[in-house]
Amino acid sequence: MKILAIESSCDETAVAIVEDGHVLSSLVSSQIDIHKKYGGVVPEIASRKHLEIVDRLVLQAMEETDLTLEEIDIFAATMGPGLVGSLLIGLSVAKGLAISLNRPFIGVNHLYGHVYANLISYPELRQPFIVLLVSGGHTEILLMEEWNTVEMVGKTRDDAAGEAFDKISRLLGLGYPGGPEIEKAARGGSPIYSFPRPLQEKGNYDFSFSGLKTSVLYFLQRNPGVSVEDVAASAQEAIVDSLVTKTFDAAQNLAVDKIAFAGGVAANFLLRERAIEMASKRGIRVFFPPIDMCTDNAAMIAVAAYEKAKRRLYSPLSTNAVPYLSL
Ligand code: KG4
Numbered sequence: 001m002k003i004l005a006i007e008s009s010c011d012e013t014a015v016a017i018v019e020d021g022h023v024l025s026s027l028v029s030s031q032i033d034i035h036k037k038y039g040g041v042v043p044e045i046a047s048r049k050h051l052e053i054v055d056r057l058v059l060q061a062m063e064e065t066d067l068t069l070e071e072i073d074i075f076a077a078t079m080g081p082g083l084v085g086s087l088l089i090g091l092s093v094a095k096g097l098a099i100s101l102n103r104p105f106i107g108v109n110h111l112y113g114h115v116y117a118n119l120i121s122y123p124e125l126r127q128p129f130i131v132l133l134v135s136g137g138h139t140e141i142l143l144m145e146e147w148n149t150v151e152m153v154g155k156t157r158d159d160a161a162g163e164a165f166d167k168i169s170r171l172l173g174l175g176y177p178g179g180p181e182i183e184k185a186a187r188g189g190s191p192i193y194s195f196p197r198p199l200q201e202k203g204n205y206d207f208s209f210s211g212l213k214t215s216v217l218y219f220l221q222r223n224p225g226v227s228v229e230d231v232a233a234s235a236q237e238a239i240v241d242s243l244v245t246k247t248f249d250a251a252q253n254l255a256v257d258k259i260a261f262a263g264g265v266a267a268n269f270l271l272r273e274r275a276i277e278m279a280s281k282r283g284i285r286v287f288f289p290p291i292d293m294c295t296d297n298a299a300m301i302a303v304a305a306y307e308k309a310k311r312r313l314y315s316p317l318s319t320n321a322v323p324y325l326s327l
């Protein structure tokens with residue numbers, strides 16, 4: 001079964017073709033350079049840029065795979081959450097292709113996409129497992145009970161982990177998006193400063209990252225000339241420590257022995273290293289998507305669509321963009 005999926009929920013236009021869960025082509029065109037100078041994504045610009053490039057990416061994916069559009073069995077697109085104008089571009093193109101070729105259409109929840117990115121590396125991964133979903137907009141510990149049933153175990157009370165990386169990066173005068181910039185800077189420094197790890201009471205699986213950002217701000221004001229690399233390493237350490245400790249405690253408490261990581265922050269090397277260390281200590285297996293499939297891409301959307309397609313769960317053509325779609 002060949003699925004062509006389009007992802008356009010934020011500032012990446014992506015097209016992928018996946019056959020029975022195997023990625024044949026995955027193209028991502030990032031708008032980061034355009035939004036960089038504004039310090040964040042400008043929705044109006046994002047949707048225009050999606051529109052400019054999406055058909056070219058579809059054609060490129062067809063060329064790369066030597067397939068014709070007639071050979072595609074199902075068309076899929078992210079239906080939410082995300083920026084409404086951006087979502088509408090991918091949705092309209094996928095629905096248009098489905099109508100013109102008389103094929104089913106599947107609308108995909110972007111968050112399930114991030115979770116199912118793990119199936120690209122581990123097709124054998126089965127529920128129940130714990131998910132740490134850490135992206136620019138989400139920080140959640142989830143219990144995945146069935147393929148489409150999720151229970152919230154813990155979540156951030158303020159900023160998402162990716163948002164914390166982005167905001168702290170800005171305070172440090174580093175670039176956007178902040179995660180990879182902080183990771184790079186941290187390699188040249190040491191985590192010698194202790195920043196807060198809030199909500200540490202036993203059994204509390206919620207996160208809070210806004211205090212960390214404020215704490216870094218005051219620290220920089222009090223210590224002008226401090227090494228950016230050391231502060232980056234220390235902030236990264238605080239974020240990763242909170243994420244890993246709480247996720248493993250939650251898994252242990254729920255007696256679940258598998259943890260899958262999902263979302264842009266799951267690309268972080270320190271997070272992976274710490275999770276692997278803790279996994280071997282606690283007898284828990286950890287799963288990570290390929291690094292380039294942690295951040296937004298269409299292969300994860302196609303793989304999530306495949307889970308629905310196997311169950312013949314097609315979406316009506318009246319499917320609309322849902323900016324605040326939850327899991
Ligand atoms: O999943 P994603 O691409 O988009 C959303 O759906 O939000 O996640 C983007 C977030 C950004 O906040 C970015 O700073 C963070 O993921 N990120 C990272 C890394 N790569 C991306 N954070 C830490 N380390 C990284 N290597």
Ligand code: ZN
Nearest residue numbers: 114135295296
């Ligand atoms: Zn995402």
